[in-house]
Amino acid sequence: MKAVKYVLVTGAIAVTGALSLGAHAQSQPHSGAHHGSSPSPAASAAPAAAEMTEGEVRKVDKENKKITLKHGAIKNLDMPPMTMVFNVVDASLLDKVQAGDKVRFTASNEAGKFTLVDLQPVK
Numbered sequence: 001m002k003a004v005k006y007v008l009v010t011g012a013i014a015v016t017g018a019l020s021l022g023a024h025a026q027s028q029p030h031s032g033a034h035h036g037s038s039p040s041p042a043a044s045a046a047p048a049a050a051e052m053t054e055g056e057v058r059k060v061d062k063e064n065k066k067i068t069l070k071h072g073a074i075k076n077l078d079m080p081p082m083t084m085v086f087n088v089v090d091a092s093l094l095d096k097v098q099a100g101d102k103v104r105f106t107a108s109n110e111a112g113k114f115t116l117v118d119l120q121p122v123k
Contacts, residue, residue, distance in 0.1 A: 051075055052104040052118070057097050058083060065091045067116060074107055077114070086116040093119040 055071035070083040086107055088094060093116065097103055102122040108115055 052106050052120070054122070055103050055105060057099050057101045057103055059099055060094050060097060062091060062094045065094070067094060067097075067119075069103070069105065071105070077107060077109055084114065086114050088116045088119075096121055 053071050053074045055069040057067065058070055059068035061067065065088045066085050067088055068083065068085045072081045073079065087110070096119060104120045104122055105116055106118040108117050
């Protein structure tokens with residue numbers, strides 16, 4: 001009986017120590033300098049979200065704040081190359097382009113609607 005009690009107490013102490021170390025590790029800032037560590041999901045998502053996609057303007061619909069683009073793969077949306085219509089956050093973005101222009105853009109999925117958040121003509 002004493003052996004079982006000893007094993008249970010030793011196990012409880014080991015678990016408590018492990019939990020304490022885990023909580024301490026989570027509270028420390030992540031520098032990325034540790035060997036064998038990988039960047040946090042937020043750190044790896046930031047570059048993908050900021051990465052612009054190349055495309056060509058097919059149609060500009062200022063009245064409805066929409067633009068049709070033939071575009072390459074949009075990595076942050078996991079979308080293959082295609083031609084599609086995007087909503088535009090800011091209608092003034094449409095003043096910069098016309099059908100046939102080459103552009104670079106950033107898009108997001110806003111409540112199920114693909115929305116252009118940045119648009120830059122390629123010179």
